[in-house]
Amino acid sequence: MNLKNVFPYIHYCNSRSQNDPRKLRSLITRTLQHHELILVTGGKGRFIVDNRSHTLQEGTLCYIRPDVLHTIEVDAREPISCLTVHFSYANIRYDDGAWSVGNEVHSLPLQDVQMLKNGYQIADTFKKLVDSWDSKRPGYELISKAYLLQLLFEISQHRQKQNENHAVSLKIEKVIEYMHLHIGQRVTLGELAELVHLSTYYLSRAFKSTTGYSVIEYFNKIKVDKAKELLAGEDKKVKDVARELGFADEFYFSRIFKRMEGISPSEYHGKIVHGL
Numbered sequence: 001m002n003l004k005n006v007f008p009y010i011h012y013c014n015s016r017s018q019n020d021p022r023k024l025r026s027l028i029t030r031t032l033q034h035h036e037l038i039l040v041t042g043g044k045g046r047f048i049v050d051n052r053s054h055t056l057q058e059g060t061l062c063y064i065r066p067d068v069l070h071t072i073e074v075d076a077r078e079p080i081s082c083l084t085v086h087f088s089y090a091n092i093r094y095d096d097g098a099w100s101v102g103n104e105v106h107s108l109p110l111q112d113v114q115m116l117k118n119g120y121q122i123a124d125t126f127k128k129l130v131d132s133w134d135s136k137r138p139g140y141e142l143i144s145k146a147y148l149l150q151l152l153f154e155i156s157q158h159r160q161k162q163n164e165n166h167a168v169s170l171k172i173e174k175v176i177e178y179m180h181l182h183i184g185q186r187v188t189l190g191e192l193a194e195l196v197h198l199s200t201y202y203l204s205r206a207f208k209s210t211t212g213y214s215v216i217e218y219f220n221k222i223k224v225d226k227a228k229e230l231l232a233g234e235d236k237k238v239k240d241v242a243r244e245l246g247f248a249d250e251f252y253f254s255r256i257f258k259r260m261e262g263i264s265p266s267e268y269h270g271k272i273v274h275g276l
Contacts, residue, residue, distance in 0.1 A: 043080035
């Protein structure tokens with residue numbers, strides 16, 4: 001899942017413990033106009049969607065899409081306890097110094113139901129999200145949005161780790177580490193593929209799936225992040241920073257920087273660093 005363009009809006013969150021005195025209906029059939037995530041933390045039940053029935057138990061994660069009829073059945077003797085978040089989102093992009101807002105797609109690339117194995121981190125983030133929303137402390141909406149994005153990212157990563165060869169994930173991490181160690185050099189896709197013994201095609205596909213960026217985009221991104229540090233920390237000329245980061249062409253470096261940051265490196269140095 002590529003989350004870098006997702007801007008969420010939370011409608012509300014709920015939580016239910018096993019000792020909750022509120023009575024829960026045994027059968028809930030409905031259609032929502034927004035998205036919902038449900039993490040079952042205890043009890044038993046069934047979730048029916050698209051004519052398929054799924055068992056609900058501790059560790060079950062359900063994703064409910066907008067405009068999809070679904071039914072939740074609750075066990076009378078062991079009613080479910082759960083955490084829920086109801087939300088909508090928009091796609092917001094920033095390219096070449098311009099913003100664009102697109103409508104949300106009908107559904108996120110999530111499974112309707114999945115059983116989380118070793119999903120402790122997901123459960124912890126979900127609880128922090130609901131607790132933040134319930135607290136209603138100053139800034140709770142912003143903090144809750146951050147937790148929701150973190151939750152979606154962790155769900156995506158959990159699914160990838162389950163579905164992909166773990167060895168490939170380690171290879172991606174090795175490539176990123178190599179990039180940081182050689183940030184001042186020019187590194188080719190072929191060189192990186194040879195480093196981890198993958199074809200350039202397979203590395204490109206796996207890297208994009210894991211990070212949301214192409215290999216070269218990611219390398220340029222960490223170079224630009226480093227350039228911002230250099231421009232802020234020292235009185236260096238743009239051409240010196242470009243050379244230090246392995247760009248033989250100062251103007252190419254400036255184009256990359258402006259595409260990612262919306263301003264040129266010289267403008268960044270003047271307006272942001274020195275407040276001119």
